[in-house]
Amino acid sequence: MTVPALSIRALVKRFGETTAVAGVDLDIPAGSFYGVVGPNGAGKTTMLSMATGLLEPDHGTVSVLGVDLWGHPAQAKPLLGVLPDGLHTFDRLTGAELISYAARLRGLDRETVRARRDDLLAALDLAEAGSTLVMDYSAGMTKKIGLACALVHAPRVLVLDEPFEAVDPVSAGAIRRILAAFVAGGGTVIMSSHVMALVERLCDHVAIVGDGRILASGPLAHVSGGSDLERRFVELVGDVQDQRDLTWLQRS
């Protein structure tokens, strides 16, 4: 049996009296394009933060290609490329400098960094913006430069939290092509998203998260059960209970 790209066991995280992640078990097959979906506040970001070394779990283990992330971070973290959501970055660097920074942190030599930095800036349509401070970037450009930082050391597993959020359609197409090529080359992409159509289009596996638990997981066709993913998602997490009309919004 092949080693999962990411293996999560009994993962728990509490914030005061709130349980954000309540005992998650999940295996993500190597070479898959894995979608993680769930309603707002379901615990997706908390789970992915613990799965990438950003947030210490209260309980449980995370393995990256068989390496215990929290036990052996020096061996596990180089295997990961991470794009968190909602976190800013060192925005007083230019885009080019930020990619170089991420690459040098990963220990790459100068010439490799120079070549990869220029490749990534071109591939993500950021060549012109490479000399601009990241603080002047739009939200979409910031996502793209974050993705470049996650890719620069050629990781084996990419964990991307909402990678397409605020990205324009042209850039989204470029990102899709890059990620598809990455998976075709044997890499694994784990992507959280709220856009079901995007997950259905890109992913071959999916996990639906709700209330800090995995409600369903596996191959896309298996999870969606012959229906479309959005309908299945609503069935599992439940629809909005009080669907009242905001009549006061209508013009008289």
Added chain:
Amino acid sequence: MVAAVLGIRFRTAAHLLRREWWRALLTGFGVLWVVMMLPSLVWIRAALATQDAQIRGDGLVAIAALAGLGWVVVPLVVASLDDTLDPARFRIVGVPARAILPGLLVAALLTLPAVFFALAFAVIGSVWADEGWAVQAVAYAGLAATLLCMIVGARVTALWGTRLLASRRAKLVTAATMLVGLAIGAVIARSLFIEGLSGLVETDLDTLLAQLALTPLGAGAAVGRSAAYGDWWGAAWRLGLQAGWALLLIGAWHANIARALVRPLSRGSGARRRQDRVLDAPPTLAAPTDAPAAAVHARLRRAWLSDPRYLASLAGVLLLPASFFILVVPVFDLDGRWAYAVPLMLAASVGWGRHNDVAFDSTGLWLDVVSGRLGSAVMRGRMSATVAWGLPVTVLVALATVAWTGRWEDAGSLLGTTVGVLGVSLGIAAVFAVATPYRTPAPGQNPFGAEVGSVGAGLAAQLVSSAVAMVVLPVVVAPFVLGLVVDPRWGWGAAVAGLAVGGAAYLGGVTLAGVLYDKRAGRLLAAVA
């Protein structure tokens, strides 16, 4: 709208207190401190009450002027303005500045420092009670206007300072402010060194206080004296001056709020940089050689040159040693050798100032954390970026001090001890930066602001880190002092001990900080973001 704004302020505080109980403890300590200060206020009042009206007035003017300066300077140095009601937070609500200004004003009047000063002015200002109710009433009116000027003045200064530091002229402004401060300090120091404190008090203090009483720094506090002398016209125009100044400041605050509502600070003004200064950073002696640490070093060097929060820290570290040289040495007519404390204080100030260094990267810390087990590299990179400018600056100041005293025989021991103090304080700061980080303004936010309650957390971390520094630093400084006062041969010991202990403490501190960083990597982000 006042109630709505106040509601936000107090509900935020209540939520934070519920979430983090220790904040209540720190607030309690603050209240306790105010209560403990009450006897001092009563004592000052009693001391002034026995004096004639002239001295009573002078005393009040001096207190008001010093407090006024403090209100302007302290928020810029210790980032202590509660930022819950930072005007920029009201951007999404779409309300005009004039709608939120009254609420912000009332909230500013209800902070602990404002309440303390109101209490202080109420107690000390009652020295005019025996002059009749009318005198007492106008005296209180003058002090109330003075207090209003202090509180609003602090807000205006912080907002202006923020705007200047966020602009492309930040470096120029920082350098100019430091130069102007040093120039003013030099004039004061010259007068003090030539005339001494007693001479200055005899000849110039009366004049100074009289002049201050004609300005917004002291006019309001001098209202009571004018009224006590029966000079009601003088009391009226002083009161008018102080009230007019308060209105002017409120107008400036209004303009700043209006600007903050539509002009975010976090933009980089479209600055472009063709050269990759992370990959091809200009070489420095302090730069580490391994790639991750060199990258962190290069990034931090950029921060020291361009980040308003670092620029504000840079200006702040000079305040204590400069004040000592300009005020304490001449005022107390100290032996020239006391000036040696200046480079030592500067080294301690530069080093200790980094005790919360990691928190300054609250928004970008994740990239360091996900990139590997890099605690050692991150801390070496961070601290060496401070060494890159801190070491030359402290060595230069030490040499300048020796040149000023003319005692070149002390140069070796002073240089060794200065380097030792810098190394020890940086080593301690490195450990505390990882062990007890507290929240600071994020990049792009008001560099002088602080989240409600974080001032207390910051004070606690500062107290502990400075206490440790106080215990360890004498080990380095003692041989130097012995060399000065007991036997010059100790001087050589001081030079060697400074270099050895400083170097060892720096390396040890940074290494320990690196280990701690790796242990706490999964908690650091939550602690500072």
